[in-house]
Amino acid sequence: MSDNMKIHLKYWKQDGPTAKGFFEERTLDSVNEHMSFLEMLDVLNEELQLEGKDPVEFDYDCREGICGSCNLVINGQAHGPKAETACCQLHMRNYKSGDHITIEPPRAAAFPVIKDLVVDRSAFDRIIEAGGYISVKTGSATEANSIPVEKEQSDVAFDYATCIGCGACVAACPNASASLFTGAKIAHLNKFPQGEVERYNRVTAMVDQMEAEGFGDCSNFGECEAVCPKGISISAIAEMRKDYVKALW
């Protein structure tokens, strides 16, 4: 076990959405390989505070890869180097002593910076608000087993439904498109008979909202799929586009 990795950090500081941002640098001398990436940032912040300096702000909550709060871009990669791993689950054993690490917020016009590495992702809420649901009221559901769903179909729906809404897909996309996020919700709900009913209204409402929020269009780069911590397939986007065209006609 290595207790004394030396890590050179370069991280983004920005006081608010319109303030000018800049990089700050600092070297940590005793990083342990069992630390998570965010625990390393905790250590950085403890050091800064003990010197009376302001800590660097970043978003986090569950620290087990499911809440989607964290969304750091590490050396240019959303969530860092490990496939299908949110940065809160990235451990320092993936680095070696002497490494240089640059940490930035996800950069997208639709995700304005709040402070340092914290961004405003409320655009995602508004996309769901536009139509990312099945319109069923509490109490009006039928007996659960009255709607059988093929196991394969249900498993595929689950794969899309695992989206944690972190925004890595947007950060990685050269167009800052939210197509994987939006497509995943559409593909999840469309797989169920109970979701099928609103299929075309849903796709138009959500896609239109996505555009209104200032996200770019999809050019099939595939970067989103590569960085998605849940490994959501880009085929979600194909489904979304197919349905969107059908809905227009």
Place this chain on the structure above:
Amino acid sequence: MEMKLESHEPQGPLEQKWSKHKKDMKLVAPNNRRKYEVIIVGTGLAGGAAAASLAEMGYKVKSFCIQDSARRAHSIAAQGGINAAKNYPNDGDSIWRLFYDTIKGGDYRARESNVYRLAEVSNNIIDQAVAQGVPFAREYSGLLANRSFGGAQVSRTFYARGQTGQQLLIGAYQAMMRQVQEGGIEYYPRHEMLEVVIIDGQARGIITRDLVSGEIKRWEADAVVLATGGYGNVFYLSTNAKNSNVTAAWRAHKKGALMANPCYVQVHPTCIPVSGDYQSKLTLMSESLRNDGRVWVPREKGDKRHPNDIPDAERFYYLEEKYPSFGNLVPRDVASRNAKIVCDEGLGVGDTGLAVYLDFRDAIKRDGEDTVRAKYGNLFDMYENIMGENPYKQPMKIYPAVHYTMGGLWVDYNLMTNVPGLFAAGEANFSDHGANRLGASALMQGLSDGYFVLPATIGNYLADVKPGTRYGTDHAEFEKAATDAQAQIDKLLNIKGKRTIIDFHRSLGKIVWDKIGIARNKEDLEAAIKEIRELREEFWKDVYVPGEKNNYNKYLEFAGRVADFFELAELMAMDALQREESCGCHLREEYQSAEGEAIRNDEDFSYVAAWEFKGLNGSLEEVMHKENLEFEFVELKQRSYK
């Protein structure tokens, strides 16, 4: 003056209480509902479901959460599943049996009527979730699958791989966002509740801090719901999300709401062990793993062989040996306590000796690696990620960690606190799990409270409130609450001491874990109270809170929460001290059998301890009120899982 705690449980046969109550409760007509405003703090399963449901009915809802989106509430991290009495596997389940298992699992320290209602609406929850598109696991028939969980001898747990909480929460979140779109919900993420506002004895609003701008805001409504989760983070290390906190509940407590059974804290048996001081949280491995994993330690102290090299005869499968009928599926409290016992005896494994093995060797041999992967793949991946070891090839190392708090704000059958108009739901209340919660029951309770209980009982309360009653947010009580909230923030920022917030929190957590943890005794509890007071005093003298108040400042948020944990911790110790018995998760070393089993004292302690805040002056002043638990329908037995 002795406060009278009215549970407002309906009379009559257990099976008819809820339906009778629904028949008797007052209604608010659809055209009047839009005249009432309801504040809901928290957007987890309870808060999210309540917000969606009340808005659908026509009430005007204001929803607040501290995260950047409602979808991130900590319910999202629940892994294993949700119980319901559907009896799809035809293995003898029923509403009665789910009720009975839950009340027994809670070691007979919960209200019969609440628990029965929970079991009764469990089936509606599954229907609702499926209708929303929650992708529960299914059989090849296309029908829903079940698995078994601790504390039950039937298979009644519905699940969505190891992400059931996520899927149910996203269902509630989507229902909620639909109402945001339709104008029924005003939605305020990144807002933290700092005070509840009480006017003429009724909850009439809240004070929040906008976590982006730092602005202190005032909100008025006809009723307030706190669905703000549990207080496990008082231990510093727990499986809770980092932002989970007790602030909303505690500040309500200081305004008069009673805090019930704060010493009932569940320690989950299967978590990834601590590795170092920098550790910020503990990660849970779903209890469902105990369906197929076998828990053991080496029989010999200090056996340093690789676990795969230790032959069966030299392995101590302590749960299977001590509890042959439930084996590895004993309830959480029993599993945790036994892990502590074997580690205290020096049989623990790993670098720290504070771990036991959870071994899938036999399941893989029996069912094949693919089957095991299909059931638990994401959990195994998570384990490997954190520990750097492959659990398909060698046993996992696990240790208990604080996971859930059964204690919480005291509520009556209507989920209303003793403050009229102030409701508490989900983990934030104390209502359904007694002294120990069974696995897969937290999701059930959160959604039961949110989808089915509150929508009925809030209407009953509002029917007696004159529609359109408004005092205005410049009322003296709003003024005072807002001033108090701001004053505490200023005070914290002005200390400019030398120790960091995390450092204080870690020290507090150590006291609480060591002395108010898995096993407690009088001497330790008294010592804990003294140490907590001393450390609290030091905190208010020497803490360093960085940054400004009018900007995003995560450490300022933490400072306020840690300040509240310091007070709650003392109450937990007081509560554990007065309960001179062992029950559920509360093990008092003075009250256990020779084999280390908890011994209840039903004669003297069959009550809910509900604490009333009286003041804080160096020491916490609280008065305990008792709600006696009457058991009309079940016979109290010493729990046995042997």
